[in-house]
Amino acid sequence: MLAAVLLVGLPIVVVTGLLSYIAYGPQFGQAFPGDVAWFRLPSFDWPTRPSWLYRLSQGLHVGLGLALVPVVLAKLWSVVPKFFAWPPVRSPAQALERLSLVALVGGLLFEIVTGTMNIQYDYAWGFDFYTAHYWGAWVFIAGFVVHVAIKLPTMVRSLRGGSLRRYLAQSAAETEPEPPDSHGLVAVAPSPPTTSRRTLLGAVAGGSALLGITALATTVDALRPLAVLSPRGQSYGDGPNDFQVNRTAFGAGIPPDIGDTWTLRLTGGAAPVTLTRGQLLALPGHTATLPIACVEGWSTTQTWTGVRLRDLAALAGVPVPATALVQSAERAGPFARVTLTRGQVLDPDALLALRVNGADLSLDHGFPARVIVPALPGVHNTKWVAAVDFRVA
Amino acid sequence: MRRALAAWERFYGADPLHLLALVGCFALVAAVVRQVADDPSWWWMLVWFVGAIVAHDLVSYPLYALADRSLVLGRWAWRRRTGATAPRVGVVDHLRLPAMGSLLLLVVFWPSISRAGEPVLLFAAGRTTEDYLDRWLWVTAGLFLLSAVVYAVRLGRAAGTGRP
Incomplete structure (x- = not known):
């Protein structure tokens, strides 16, 4: 369920990010990092129409990226117990697969951390943001593509299982554990639930809405007062020149x-x-x-x-x-x-x-x-x- | 052919395509590493990359688990001591969910709330984040208030219908 949301959402964040690189004009050496060797993107003249093109693509990159943070955290929360499973490796296939998760999870967390710090003027890393965010994206892409290739059947099976609706109808007291699966992803002996699945999904959706609103509020005038925690959404007053200044x-x-x-x-x-x-x-x-x-x-x-x-x-x-x-x-x-x-x-x-x-x-x-x-x-x-x-x- | 494939799967644990996909993944990562190795600050990129994984898997996750376990244990102890049974409207989620929302905002906007980004913000854009801690506290209060209102409504409805 969470996987399906990420399967749709994360590619949008990746593609809009790479589009932003193209919008900067790599053919003029003004996209960063400048020298990307084999990782050169197909370059084309960035269009001027529709005039809100970059507003939409970059708004999606940042806004959707923020809104997906709770989904990522919940997804990781649901699978991290596997990380501590014993024995850690049962076959060469599993060992390599686990190694590829370093690219997937590390790349994703690295992009989230650098991205959220960058939009808040916090450059405490010791490296250049554009360079690191670009290469981090490629590490993530490597991990993501192979993870989707390997796990897509699992996700489809679990969504097709038909039990999703039944699970979502259960209250905390009625919640039943999933039947064991062949991957050992389902908990073997889960503790009694302290909440229902629908509350969990609701909490994730609520967290996404919370972050999504703070992002949306930095682009939509009517919502701007809601950007209380985003330094890019501060009020400048209401005169003709009273709108966001990035560089004084x-x-x-x-x-x-x-x-x-x-x-x-x-x-x-x-x-x-x-x-x-x-x-x-x-x-x-x-x-x-x-x-x-x-x-x-x-x-x-x-x-x-x-x-x-x-x-x-x-x-x-x-x-x-x-x-x-x-x-x-x-x-x-x-x-x-x-x-x-x-x-x-x-x-x-x-x-x-x-x-x-x-x-x-x-x-x-x-x-x-x-x-x-x-x-x-x-x-x-x-x-x-x-x-x-x-x-x- | 079929026997060779079966022997391979016994040894490797999955079909050959699985290995092919993973080799592709590692090749791409290796190509990135080659590019990054030329950057004089590659060391810091590695530190933050590994640090992000460690901070999540070995710090955040055990903290979630600890919070969840102590909640379960605390509730068990409370019910044992007072003889209380499960309430008709559970209160736990009405405390836990606003706390999670508040913590989420704290983590995501930590650079602003902690004022770590303020020197650059002040120099580049002439703005400060001095009241962002207060703002976060207000949002937190709002989330708990909202949760309390929903709880009160649910309690009222439960009392009205006689069932949760």
Whole structure:
């Protein structure tokens, strides 16, 4: 029963995680870890439509991942007694199978621990999060695939046994043990139950709901007050600029007076073009309501106003660029620059945003100007943009 | 052929496909290990990987078992001493379930509640988690309150119908 939930849920978490790696643009060397040798994923230009694509995929990765934690714990709780069984090994087949459980269980626990710490800014490991989370995923995949291949018949048999409904109807006092199975997974001499199976499943579902709500509350405005324990769901007030900030201007080393001397430099054409913020505001503008969705699972939808990236490309003299390199005024940091694909530059809603919700961008949201592109991972919507280089090839 | 297969299964304990699948699994893990070995912090990855298994299987699980056993033992002792019989509406789950929910939140949000992530949060995002312990206590209180209300409703219904 729990296995069936995990069989559906965990692949979704894995696939959305790997999709996030592709969304970061490994073809431009901006997905981490960079050098993955044989583990290179099929790379394609990440689409810009639907605009909520990354919001959904990454929200699922983090939200579903959290919601499955109680299911994983309950599943392990039900099988761990086997871990202490004696004799520990009865055949070579069983010995190898137990060894593969190290990949399955270790990989899963490692991904849960690193993931939940990362969404809470706790980097106490001594290694790089992206690198470890990527490789941990592959260890888990190795263990998971072989476990499913070996155990699928067992799960189907147990669900088909027809006793599930009867078991779920029993109260604690009526609960009867399962008949012995050929794998020795069923307890040989279980103690009298202290609760019923349906209460146990209800408890797991309740735990999942509890964690699922905290995750959902970091993406849905109406639920945001419920994100009481998630540091990514804090309230910022209700002004036009009052929404989640992942990296402040202070944290990025941006001086508060950046606007005084700021200009935007566009290159790639015959001659560089330099624009002041006033000149940008005088250009034909465009307003789009777009989500910004972060790798840590939170997202928020706001109404952005600015100049279309494709208009800037035309202004630079490269109307159909192959890529665009956006450079932030932030000097250090792995996300101070980003390469956008042609599709991301040419999307009609892809903006160099100057205003949000009818007000100038605040310094922490990227004033004087920031990128906002549909379905782009949040951290690639570069803030404090200083220059854009439109490249033909 | 069939005899060879039977002899193999007697020796190995499963059919050859089983071995093939497992060899594939170990090959993939070995390939990952080869990649990770180049990382200067591979040692810490190993420590956290093994640590996660040890913390779960050899620390958390015995604690669950201990909590469950002491509950059973305590209830037995209580009933023996007071002569009480099983109540019409069991109270154990109404204490155990909110406690489990509360512990689950404590473990998952430990980096925030313990304020371990706060220095980075403060530097990067300008926020703190100083009241997260209070928040967790409030959520815990809410869970127990909810459980108490459900218990009261069940008690009332049991009294009304004369059966649980």
